[in-house]
Amino acid sequence: MLTKSLKLLGATGLALGVGLGVAQAQTEIEMFFPVPVEGKLAKEMQSLMERFNEAHPEIEATAVYTGSYDETNLKTRAAIKAGRPPAAVIMSANFILEYQLNDEIEPLDPLIEAEGSSADAFMDRFWPALHGNARFADRVWAVPFHNSTPLLYINADHFREVGLDPDNPPATWQDWAAAASKLVKREGGETTRWGLMLPENYDYLGWIMTALTMSNGGLYYNPEYGGEVYYDTPSMLGALTFVHDLAHEFEVMPAAITDGKAVSTAFFAGQTSMVVLSTGSLSFIRENMKDDYRVAFVPRNVRNAVAIGGASLMMPKGLSEEKKQAAWTLMNWLTSPEISGHWSRFTGYFAPNRQAYELPEMKQFIADNPDAKVALDQLQYARSWFATYNTVAVRKALEDQVQAVITGDKQPKEALEAAQENADAQMRPYVEATALKLPASM
Amino acid sequence: MAAPRPLMRAGGARFDSGRLLAIALLAGVALVWSTPLLWMLVASLRPQNFGGLDMASLWPDFTPTLANFAEALESADFARLYLNTILVCAGILAVQLATITLAGYAFARLSFRGREVVFYGFLLQLMLVPPILIVPNLTTITRLGLYDSLLGVMAPYFASAFGVFLMRQTFRTIPRDFEEAAVVDGASWWQLIWRVLVPLARPGMVAFAIVSVVSHWNEFLWPLMVVSSLDNQTLTVGLASFTMGAESASQWGVIAAGTCLVAAPLLLAFGLFQRQFVNSFLFSGVK
Secondary structure (H helix, E strand, O other), X not given: OHHHHHHHHHHHOOOHHHHHHHHHHOEEEEEEEOOOOOXXXXXXXXXXXXXXXXXXXXXXXXXXXXXXXXXXXXXXHXXXXXXXXXXXXXXXXXXXXXXXXXXXXOXXXXXXXXXXXXXXXXXXXXXXXXXXXXXXXXXXXXXXXXXXXXXXXXXXXXXXXXXXXXXXXXXXXXXXXXXXXXXXXXXXXXEEEEEXXXXXXXXXXXXXXXXXXXXXXXOOEOOOOOOXXXXXXXXXXXXXXXXXXXXXXXXXXXXXXXXXXXXXXXXHOOOEEEEEEEHHHHHHHHHHOOOOEEEEOOOEOOXXXXXXXXXXXXXXXXXXXXXXXXXXXXXXXXXXXXHHHHHHHHHOOEOOEHHHHHOHHHHHHXXXXXXXXXXXXXXXXXXXXXXXOOXXXXXXXXXXXXXXXXXXXXXXXXXXXXXXXXXXXXXXXXXXXXXXXXXXXX | OOOOOOXXXXXXXXXXXXXXXXXXXXXXXXXXXXXXXXXXXXXHHOOOOOOOHHHHOOOOOOOOOOHHHHHHHHHOOHHHHHHHHHHHHHHHHHHHHHHHHXXXXXXXXXXXXXXXXXXXXXXXXXXXXXXXXXXXXXXXXXXXXXXXXXXXXXXXXXXXXXXXHHHHHHHHHOOHXXXXXXXXXXXXXXXXXXXXXXXXXXXXHXXXXXXXXXXXXXXXXXXXXXXXXXXXXXXXXXXXXXXXXXXXXXXXXXXXXXXXXXXXXXXXXXXXXXXXXHHHHHHHOOO
């Protein structure tokens, strides 16, 4: 404690007496955070923590960098099992359900009610699309921190070059495939420019397939029950067949697995005219794209619909009462309109707190950046992100098969049957403990 | 230019062509192996450029810039990262050398009941995939009060099955005559180890040291699990904190520069001590 206080003194140069007194009364909390997007995010998070600690002398919060979303999940789980839970975690929004199923996180309702508010009033400040992954099973389990949806990014110069109107980007799958066929460039047997590229690495691919099946009228998963996914269904079959055709019939998309980084690099380099990427990439693309570009909704076949992405703040169980309060203060501060808006402008994610958009600096930002407005407008069509028992394995069951279809090793129908079977096997323990746990003979 | 054609005698030509072929093959393999390194060097000096196709090019067709290094250096406290990583690697190695020497000696020279069973039990550890031990190890570390400390990063590696195996094999190649002579002169068991066996086993220890330092220098997952405060981060974790991003394109230049900074000490050390290293590996049979 003393060394800690001294360090604090050394760092801030506070007067000795005051500094020591303050440090001893402080509640020390840790928050785990992943770095999902590019830029100096880790540094920005540290400076946010400094601001928070300055404004809250009774708390000393530390932000702990914990790798990617998956590594953050691993570290959080290990830390909880080892008896060292962090006070708060910025967790991929679709992993929250599993923590709730495992009884590892605190419901936030008591903290909300202690402030004289209600769960309804609390959730009302967030965009409706975000509610599903934060409030379920009659409780509030998470506070949305930064969120995204997939967006269609198009190279406006390429559009003009082939006689398409960049201000009227494709809105339906029909237009989309037609535009891609016009945009693709071949020299001899080689494709020198692709019409479209999709990020096809794990996690990203599942999210893209969610967007496509939802745009095709599907749901992807049962939002009410963690033991069902809808892989072997007409809406998913349509979506996967469309992906198959883009690669193998129209030949406008590489028949090889391209990861998110390769996709954005290819877009910057003009090697592809259209890409689907997260709204979280918006700032990065805005800063680094040399060609003229536009963004648009993910095109629809049946309806406009995408899944949200991003992360929420959650609070593991096993914390002391002071730590809980301190973590709650931090969570509220991080999702306040001002900080939410600041983080949104810095990263490209949209601010989950809709009040953020009523602040003058945010209004100015939206006016200056019409692309950010498109991302915001798409929110009204956004839905919850797929979350089930054993989320990652269930997602991979589909992704492996979709990759096999893209590379031409499988046909869509057989791929989906295999994916469904594998996913069902992954969820079986939960299903048997819940929906299939029936009364025995009396 | 009327340069004289190289003279080639009939006998020499056959010899030379075989040799040339071998050199060409080796050069080809070396090129394939060194491509990532070369690309890393070229990309780290390339001016920030997201749009160009030249980003993937190996050819340095630009004015080199140190901007990427400057950005990497300012993105993390590299002095602290280097210090922590060196402490971790050196600490692990120091303890390992003591434990593997003693255990290797026990398995090579002492006879006790169940020696073979214990030894093969030890070897079984090599079969375990480290990630499955993350939760139990972290629980132990936390109980010992070592969570978020460099000692916590080191602790699980203080014993090494591979090292014990290597030292046992190395000791067994040393003729017993040396020890017997020393015993006649009145040496105790620890004098035997320290004055007779350890000096003779040095190449084996150097080989082990290389494997140990390289693997712990590059380790990412375990330090990420144990360490929470910035002050205790190691190089790999520090590097990832400003270069990893799942949802967007990468700043390849900065990544390459950061990776150069992380890899440089090892590359440098290898360059300096190349001959000793190669000799050790040849001697000990480690590949």
